Amino acid sequence: MHERKIWRRTQESNSNPTNWDTAIPFIPFITVLTIDPENLALRNPALISSRKHPPIRPKNEMPEISLNVNGKKMSVDADPSTPLLWVLREKLGLTGPKYSCGIAVCGACMVHVDGKTVPSCNTPVSEVMDGEITTIEGLSENGDHPVQKAWIEEQVPQCGYCQSGQIMRAAELLANKPNPNRQEIFDHMKRVLCRCATYYRIVKAIEKAAKDGE
Amino acid sequence: MKYIGKEMSRVDGVAKVTGRAKYAVEYKVNDPAYGYIVQSTVAKGRISKIDTSKAEKLPGVLKILTHQNALKVEEETRQFRALQSDTVLFCGQPIALVVADTFEQARYAANLVEIEYAKEQPSTDFSDTERVQSRGPAPRGKPAEELAGSPVKIEAEYSIPIEHHNPMEPHGATAFWEGDKLTVFDKSQGVYGVRGHLSRSFGIPEGNVNVISLFVGGAFGSSLNVNYYPFLAALAAREVKRPVKLSLTRRQMFTGHGYRPYTTQKVSIGAESTGKFRSIIHEGATNTSTYEDFTESTTRFGRTLYECPNYDSPYYLLKTDLPTPTWMRAPGAVSGAFALESAIDELSYELKIDPVELRLINYADKDPETGRPFSSKALKECFTAGAKKFGWEKRKFAPRSMRDGDLLVGWGTAVGTWGAFQAPATAKIRVRNDGSALVGSGTTDIGPGTYTVCTIIAAESLGIDPKKIEFVLGDTELPRAPSQGGSITTASVGSAVYGAAGEIRRKLVDLVARKEGTALFGASFEDTELVDGNLRLKSDASRSMRVVDVLKEGGVEFVEVEYQSRPSAERQKYTTMAHGAQFVEVKVDESLGIIKVTRVVEATACGRIINPLTSHSQEMGGVVWGIGMALQEATEIDHRYGKMMTTNLADYHVPVAADVFSVETDFVEEKDEIVNELGIKGMGELCLVGIPAAIANAVYHATGKRVRDLPVTPDKLL
Known part of the structure; x- marks a missing residue:
């Protein structure tokens, strides 16, 4: 640009x-x-x-919330009931996790809390204040997590929007079950939608990451 | 060919697996405000009162826009534009926009906007609405008479519910003004269309509007038309003098961007006992809104597909109090194919002729509609290759004759077809003295891989390593190119890139051809080529110069061209279509009515494949879309209130990982020198077209039950 x-x-x-x-x-x-x-x-x-107008903000009455995100302590002003996703995206600028369905059925907003995927779009931020939160931005330093590498090798992405949720979900699966069979992959991954419908390659990439991790 | 046709990893892959690819509402802008849309809760009538005073008093609320205080636009269009009057045209119509410091404040305030309506009874029941005949080609031959005189006849009616694109990324925009200059990041398939609309709406020159769409999280047609929200985002930004982010919620998307229309069709086929078609009457109707006519070519695709002397394809519109439908992946074609390809399957049982054989009996070697030859058509080869891979010869003809334990097994087939279109497009190339190139065109990439295939085409035609090429798109600062839709992008923009590379070569030749002492002194443009960073003679490869040396010799730091490609005149003498044959296996648990699509083989002939990796991705995706359409997808409407009911991803079912088993996609490559210089036809829609019919046909073969109303849900088999 x-x-x-x-x-x-x-x-x-x-x-x-x-x-x-x-x-x-x-x-x-x-x-x-x-x-x-x-x-x-x-x-x-x-x-x-060139910005002429001053920031227009209501007087700050929000409690300060401390979070551990991607290995860093962060604090944000947010209502405790704010969904974690909005805190990540709008307050912390971590836009890897996506908003899509808003009702925890599509999985685009998946992040890890203490290693477990949670749908951040309907998880109140107050529920995860004690946990270690990992987003796709924190999954690896240079996009070199085995799942990310397999994702590139199997050419999973199309539009790319669901990929963060898919990868976080797949990383969770392999962390707990290094050699899942197909049915286990289906059962675990059916929770995350891909409208480009690149499912076949998702399954293959997980199998590849599992094989490479042996 | 060094790069074209070879597998190349997506250039945007890393950005997409690391969360770094930015979508429309993810750009960091300074001090953004947030918009939230208030929607009508009635489908027809007038807003009699709208009171925003309670909402305005909430902390953080900056502005509430309604039809009473919003800018009235002078754009002449029948498309819906928000906040222009008190008339309610559909349920879910945007009737106010709340702008606040935070998204939560805006959403809460939206609940406190008080609205009263003068309600009228909406009409959305398709069986009960006004039916208007639409334009269409005249009948071929004497369809009605010949149908009546045919020895074998079938007639059947089919229906398809409203379906929604449901891309994973919700529609949204980020807008800001600098003086009278407007910048909008939009989820768009066509940045130029949005630019024109915004320029007309605000009465400012097009040059003052910059629309950017670098990444689009799927769209499938839902961002082809200009939607209403970019204007609202821009208007709000102007009102509150801050950047504004406006994103639809999933529920708002259902009325925010159109949908695949409800479709009802009747197909009558008259045939000889040999299987030869004598007459086809394919009648169809789709719903539209009361304020705009949206039409599809639903009933027309068969006219160029089968050799049949008598053909009619009447088409009607049903006026409903719903928002206007729009194009959704393979618009018209997939709906029409579901009916026609199902009907042909029904006829095959009537005639006791194998369904593949029946299609080959009626194969059109030239366009039956115009008599023109096809520029290329390898459908027969698709049938041969697909049938072989699938094992079609092992199919037992009778329904309910194949089993896998307790499960009924069914094998079905269908044909898909889609036009090989091309539109004028412009590309710009700059080749620099470090051997790299910048290539750009103002189209978009909604996921199929345009970034990657245009990089490949540029690399091939410039003789430059793809790693040294940067292809940019999705910005009205770049030269004009068509929207991404209709499977035209690679044929159109690819041709522009290819043509621009030719002009680059011309400039390079001009730099050295008159310089004595250089290897290329006296070279003619026609006798040169660009290979591996060199400009050299075709007739004598030893007379060669490195491109960087050519630039040095010419005393310039770069050469740059802008080139517009157009469809060739030669094309007009031909009919240009892409085709595919689909083979599907289903397994049905009869006691529960559960259908699994266990195997799909799709053989596709769509010209030259630029990148097999991205192409196969698209084909597989299209097949899965077909599974969704055949078995799951439906937007239900409560006709009492004219309201869409299944407006979320829990109630609107789409395929998940566990629905997809074996999907094999094969390309039968066609060498087509007519369609365009690179022989590209396009494939994004084609892969879906025949699948729903093939699945329904397989279900019939498995169970003996013909389901003519999509989706084929378990209850319809019990």
Whole structure:
């Protein structure tokens, strides 16, 4: 998206299109995706500097809640009954877990609490204050958890939206049962929906991760 | 070909398995406010009173928009636009938007908005609604007379309930303004469509609107039309002077973006005793709203599929007090195929001819509708390959004749077909002096793998390693390209990328062809190619220069082109279709009515395959969609109130991992030089088209019960 700006600039001033190119080096695709959309200010610094209105917030009467997320102590202002998912996504910026059904039937919001998957969309944050919460962002440092690696090798993702829930669920299965049979995989994974319906590859990826873990 | 047709891992794979891929409401914006939509609880009438005073007093509430204070847009459209009047057109219509500091505050305040209606009785019962004949081609031959004179006849009626796309990502947008410039991150299949709509709605130039859709968590047609919520998000952002995030809830999605319409069909086939079709009358009707006509080609696909001299395909619309339907994966085709391919199966038992054989007897070698040749058609080969892999010759003809222990076994087949379309598209390429390339086009990737296949096409046609290519999409800052829908993206955008690469080569040749002393002095454009980072002569590969040296020689840091591809004139002389043959095995527990789709073999002929990995993913997904449509999916309506009832993922059933057993997808590659230069036809819809019929046919073969009303749920077998 730095690059896109180059194009925008190129269109604006055709006379001197090369300045930007030398200033910003080529960023490989994945890097762009991983760092740039994270923060819109990067894409558009003007957004912050030109902001004229002050933050409008009600007087803070919310209790402070401490959480252990991905190995770090964090504290947030939130009503104790707020679903964990909203705290993760909107307060902590961890958007790996997804909102999808909102009633704990689709599994897109799955995170680990003390190693067990819970649907974060209907788990009050107050229930997990003592637990160790792990989201997809904390599952591995560089996307190299055996399940993530198998996921790439078996080409599981399509639209990608359910993947965090699928992977967290699969990681839980393999942590407890290193060599599940097909029926056990079905029984465990049927809890997480994939509308691109890449189920066949999900099953194969779990079998692959299990085999590689032997 | 070095990259095309070879397996390549998705370029967006890592982003998607690490949670780093960002969807529409996940971008970090500064100090966002949150919107929550208030929906009508009646289906027809007028809002007589709307009182927002209680809600407005709540802490954190910034603004409540209703039809009384929202901007009135001048956009001329029959599509639904929110908050424009007090008229209620359907149950679940957005009638207010609450904007607050937090999502919870907005949602709570939404409950306190008090509304009174002047109610009218809605009409949503399909058997009981106004029926309007829609446009369509004239009958071929004399269908009615020839049907009456046919020695063998069948006639049957079929129905399909309303179905919803239910992509995993709910529809949503993040919007903010900088002066009179608007930026919207939207879950969209077509950023340009949304841009035009927002520009017209706010009366600002298109150039002032930037719509971005880098990742889309599935859409399947539900984000093809411009939906009502991006306007609401943008309007709210303008009102509260902050970025606004607006996401629909799962329940709101059911009335928020359209659906596959309710479909009722009657198929009459007259045949000779040899099996040869003499006349087909395929009649259909789908529901629409009262304010907009949504039509599909439900009854028309058969006209180009079978050799049959007399054919009619009348089509009607049923006006209902529901929101307007929209395209949902394989729109029209899958609905039409369910009826037609079921009817042909019924006829096969009447004639005592194997259903594959019956389809081959009526095989069309050229388009029976126009007489034009097909640009390519390997359906026969699909039947041969699929039947062999499935073991079709072991099928016992009579229903209820195959068993696996206590379970009844049924084998069914059907044909799928989808047009090989192409639309004008533009791509831009910049090749830089470090040997890398940036390629971009303003289409979207809702999951099929457009990022990856366009990278492959660019790599092949530029002779650059895919690792050195960055393909970007989903942004109106990029050149205009069609929306992702109708299985046209790879054929359209791929052709643009391919064409742009040709223009890059032309520029490179121009840089050195007149330079004495270079290896390519005097080279003509036609005699050059780009291979492995080199520009070289086709006629003499030893006369070659590294592309980076060509740039250096020309004294430039990069070359850049923008190129628009269009469907060729040659295409018009042909009918361009993709085809597939599907074979399905079901096992039925007769005492419980439970059906398992234990085996699917799908053989598909859709031109050239760019990346087998992503292609097979799509085909498997399409098959599973067929399982959902055949056995599970239905949006039920309470006609007393005109209200959709199964509006969540607990009541609206979709397939899960435990519903999918063996799915084998095979491609019968076609070398098609007519459709486009790369021979690409598209496949995202095709893979689904025949599956529901094949499953229903297999259920009949297993049980002897013909279920003509989808979904085939256990109660219909008991």
